Amino acid sequence: MPARVLLVEDHPASLELMSYLLRAFGHRVLTATTGEGGVDAARREQPDLVVCDVQLPGIDGLEVARRLKTDPTLARIPLVAVSAFAMVGDRERVLAARFDGYVPKPIDPEAFVPTLEAYLPSEKRAAPRDGDTVPAVAGRPEREH
Numbered sequence: 001m002p003a004r005v006l007l008v009e010d011h012p013a014s015l016e017l018m019s020y021l022l023r024a025f026g027h028r029v030l031t032a033t034t035g036e037g038g039v040d041a042a043r044r045e046q047p048d049l050v051v052c053d054v055q056l057p058g059i060d061g062l063e064v065a066r067r068l069k070t071d072p073t074l075a076r077i078p079l080v081a082v083s084a085f086a087m088v089g090d091r092e093r094v095l096a097a098r099f100d101g102y103v104p105k106p107i108d109p110e111a112f113v114p115t116l117e118a119y120l121p122s123e124k125r126a127a128p129r130d131g132d133t134v135p136a137v138a139g140r141p142e143r144e145h
Helices: 013-026 033-045 061-068 091-095 111-118
Strands: 004-008 030-032 049-051 079-083 103-106
Touching: 004 033, 004 103, 013 030, 013 033, 030 033, 030 111, 033 049, 033 061, 049 061, 061 079, 079 091, 103 111
Parallel strands: 004 030, 004 049, 049 079, 079 103
Antiparallel strands: none
16 A cells, blocks of 8 residues: 655655655655645644655744654654755754654655655555556656666
8 A cells, every 4th residue: 555645845846756756656645835734734634754845934844843743643654854955964953853864855766765665664665566667757767666
């Protein structure tokens, strides 16, 4: 059974790419473009995984993490940061904010979904069936999985 993944991302191209990749692997994608919207969607939808940008309008991803991880009904949901922060210590700062994982931007389209699936129980991991292909992304040639 595929996972329900909430993407909290304000950059339209990043949101489109991440959504596309997750759907290509059979996952159901829910989206929010603000931190407040992400917290509300998490409360309403109870997704299997939340993937959240750190730099968001309104409340930032660090505040999203604080709100999700202090809510007893949401704390169990894995929360993965996706961020362009690349300075020394940024990854550690994000993980200290109670994110369960960190994926740097720009994302690697071939590694993105498998990296996220590591935070899901095995029954929620979904890969394309034998013979399926993931269409080319950002100029990369198609490859079979």
